[in-house]
Amino acid sequence: AQSVTQPDIHITVSEGASLELRCNYSYGATPYLFWYVQSPGQGLQLLLKYFSGDTLVQGIKGFEAEFKRSQSSFNLRKPSVHWSDAAEYFCAVANQAGTALIFGKGTTLSVSS
Amino acid sequence: DAEITQSPRHKITETGRQVTLACHQTWNHNNMFWYRQDLGHGLRLIHYSYGVQDTNKGEVSDGYSVSRSNTEDLPLTLESAASSQTSVYFCASSDGTSGFPDTQYFGPGTRLTVL
Numbered sequence: 001a002q003s004v005t006q007p008d009i010h011i012t013v014s015e016g017a018s019l020e021l022r023c024n025y026s027y028g029a030t031p032y033l034f035w036y037v038q039s040p041g042q043g044l045q046l047l048l049k050y051f052s053g054d055t056l057v058q059g060i061k062g063f064e065a066e067f068k069r070s071q072s073s074f075n076l077r078k079p080s081v082h083w084s085d086a087a088e089y090f091c092a093v094a095n096q097a098g099t100a101l102i103f104g105k106g107t108t109l110s111v112s113s
Numbered sequence: 114d115a116e117i118t119q120s121p122r123h124k125i126t127e128t129g130r131q132v133t134l135a136c137h138q139t140w141n142h143n144n145m146f147w148y149r150q151d152l153g154h155g156l157r158l159i160h161y162s163y164g165v166q167d168t169n170k171g172e173v174s175d176g177y178s179v180s181r182s183n184t185e186d187l188p189l190t191l192e193s194a195a196s197s198q199t200s201v202y203f204c205a206s207s208d209g210t211s212g213f214p215d216t217q218y219f220g221p222g223t224r225l226t227v228l
Contacts, residue, residue, distance in 0.1 A: 036219075043219035044203070044219040101156075104155055
């Protein structure tokens, strides 16, 4: 069965520092992968997605993610974090039918000044 | 602009009562989903629909039901609310016509408390 693991429950990063949020997936075929962000009290917003092709995917708000099949990973990165990036981040993989998403448990990002 | 809305945004109810949470989308999307979000569990799929008159059970469907009578709406009903159903509920929709997994667009959520 498909699954998504986000190993870090909570991460604190200094403003201006780089960020990497980890995501590992379990899926037999080529996965369809997503990163969503949830600001406090808000719904989820899509940051980026990977379906095929270039393994480095660019998203909104300066985020990027790299798909590594050999490591079953889809880590999210940002070179310089802003205070407004403080939020909860969810990695997700599409289910085998391709019509619903399986989410990781999320990583909470705090940004210190 | 197209959007997806949920109502109410906050609801307090008592154990045993029937509760219905509304979800309305103006994207004209085929697919609609209901998730619940709980601390330590992330988002878990409750029910989903691929079109009018179509409904399917997700990972945590016990105690919940949905019906899809039109494209725009997928109401979620808790038949007899239980304290374990205290949660934040999110509705989402996606296009569903490409044959590939689509971006899901999420509503703002409904915070439900069952006392």
